Amino acid sequence: MLRAIHYVARSACVQMSLGGGTRTLSQSVWKCQASQVPSTLWKLGRLNHVAIATPNLEASTALYRDVMGAQVSQPEDLPEHGVTTVFVTLDNTKLELLYPLGNNSPIQNFLDKNKSGGLHHVCIEVDNIQAAMEEVKAHKVRCLSKEPRIGAHGKPVVFLHPKDCAGVLVELEEA
Amino acid sequence: MLRAIHYVARSACVQMSLGGGTRTLSQSVWKCQASQVPSTLWKLGRLNHVAIATPNLEASTALYRDVMGAQVSQPEDLPEHGVTTVFVTLDNTKLELLYPLGNNSPIQNFLDKNKSGGLHHVCIEVDNIQAAMEEVKAHKVRCLSKEPRIGAHGKPVVFLHPKDCAGVLVELEEA
Numbered sequence: 001m002l003r004a005i006h007y008v009a010r011s012a013c014v015q016m017s018l019g020g021g022t023r024t025l026s027q028s029v030w031k032c033q034a035s036q037v038p039s040t041l042w043k044l045g046r047l048n049h050v051a052i053a054t055p056n057l058e059a060s061t062a063l064y065r066d067v068m069g070a071q072v073s074q075p076e077d078l079p080e081h082g083v084t085t086v087f088v089t090l091d092n093t094k095l096e097l098l099y100p101l102g103n104n105s106p107i108q109n110f111l112d113k114n115k116s117g118g119l120h121h122v123c124i125e126v127d128n129i130q131a132a133m134e135e136v137k138a139h140k141v142r143c144l145s146k147e148p149r150i151g152a153h154g155k156p157v158v159f160l161h162p163k164d165c166a167g168v169l170v171e172l173e174e175a
Numbered sequence: 176m177l178r179a180i181h182y183v184a185r186s187a188c189v190q191m192s193l194g195g196g197t198r199t200l201s202q203s204v205w206k207c208q209a210s211q212v213p214s215t216l217w218k219l220g221r222l223n224h225v226a227i228a229t230p231n232l233e234a235s236t237a238l239y240r241d242v243m244g245a246q247v248s249q250p251e252d253l254p255e256h257g258v259t260t261v262f263v264t265l266d267n268t269k270l271e272l273l274y275p276l277g278n279n280s281p282i283q284n285f286l287d288k289n290k291s292g293g294l295h296h297v298c299i300e301v302d303n304i305q306a307a308m309e310e311v312k313a314h315k316v317r318c319l320s321k322e323p324r325i326g327a328h329g330k331p332v333v334f335l336h337p338k339d340c341a342g343v344l345v346e347l348e349e350a
Contacts, residue, residue: 044243046266050225050297052343060341067314068219068299090299091221092267097341117342119294122225124243124265139242166235166272167292168227 042132045125048153048173049087049096053107054117057086057099064088064095075099081152082106096123096152121159122168125175129156132172136160148174217307220300223328223348224262224271228282229292232261232274239263239270250274256327257281271298271327296334297343300350304331307347311335323349 054060057075064070065088073087082105088095098120100108110120126132129148137143142161151157151173160170229235232250239245240263248262257280263270273295275283285295301307304323312318317336326332326348335345 042244044245044265047222047225047268047270050222050294052341054341056341063316063340067311067316069217070219090219093222095222095297114342116338118337119225119297119343122270122294136242141238141242162293163291165238166227166229166231167289168294 042126042128042135044132045127045175047093048123048125048171048175049094050122051096051098051120051171052117053098053110053114053120055099055111055115056117057084057097060097060117061086061088064097077101078152083152085152120169121171123157123171123173126172127175129158129172129174133158141165217301217303217310219307220302220350222268223298223300223346223350224269225297226271226273226295226346227292228273228285228289228295230274230286230290231292232259232272235272235292236261236263239272252276253327258327260327295344296346298332298346298348301347302350304333304347304349308333316340 052060061072061075065072071089073085073089075084075086077084079101082100082102084099084101086097086099088097098107100111107120111117133143133148141164144159144161148156148158151171153173156174158172160172162169227235236247236250240247246264248260248264250259250261252259254276257275257277259274259276261272261274263272273282275286282295286292308318308323316339319334319336323331323333326346328348331349333347335347337344
């Protein structure tokens with residue numbers, strides 16, 4: 001029963017937004033107070049990682065390891081994801097250095113536009129990715145795949161459209 | 176004595192780099208193993224926040240509050256920093272939404288180039304900002320101010336040049 005009430009509260013919020021003729025997040029959503037009722041369907045968790053695309057994996061690894069004194073992993077090739085990754089361990093989360101692997105790397109386009117590299121995406125954990133996808137889609141936030149995919153860490157992930165997230169590529173990962 | 180040994184170890188690493196004629200981080204730094212000796216002069220800490228510049232603070236706040244269900248702060252104007260900020264609380268760190276305030280906002284140039292907004296910088300804590308600045312400068316990583324400044328949270332901060340940090344604007348904050 002509690003679940004039903006919370007779900008109705010969130011749905012009402014969506015209807016307010018749609019009823020106001022908004023096509024994207026807007027003032028009407030901003031004023032919606034429904035989120036003050038905590039959702040029991042899914043919960044946002046910790047920041048899993050910040051991904052940094054780099055044109056020089058060795059130099060970027062050296063920066064965090066030799067200059068900053070952080071612990072870094074060995075480079076790992078992930079051919080199915082088109083990247084080589086190095087993880088930089090911080091006290092509360094990690095940085096994920098991404099370097100293109102193969103001819104169709106999903107980060108090559110980003111590096112073509114950002115020659116020095118740069119911040120590529122943030123990954124936030126959720127406890128129920130299906131419920132999270134339904135909710136963001138109901139709020140007109142586009143998902144970049146119809147279903148969750150298995151991400152680089154072997155867990156279900158979905159990416160949200162940057163234009164619906166303040167220009168930021170947001171990855172949700174079921175922890 | 177232990178401090179002295181560690182300092183020498185790190186200095187040797189720098190000299191290797193300089194001796195090789197490198198002007199920026201390079202293969203020679205990559206191969207330097209001195210960082211395996213933990214520094215006692217300063218220590219990298221947690222990721223304090225990920226900053227996101229947005230052209231629509233209300234919509235971006237609504238995204239994280241109403242769609243994602245995150246706790247968000249009230250907007251706060253920081254005239255001396257040229258931004259209005261909203262903090263999004265995640266379990267282990269926070270996102271800092273930045274919106275330009277005044278005529279000389281330091282993020283206006285970024286938003287002119289990134290109309291939808293985007294990931295602006297990462298802020299990592301250090302326990303001794305002066306020692307951290309000395310070390311990064313010794314490795315030819317440029318600091319954007321000669322001395323630490325008081326940042327948006329009232330603590331000493333310094334920004335590192337993105338071109339020396341894999342295209343990423345990195346803020347170090349003394350926690």
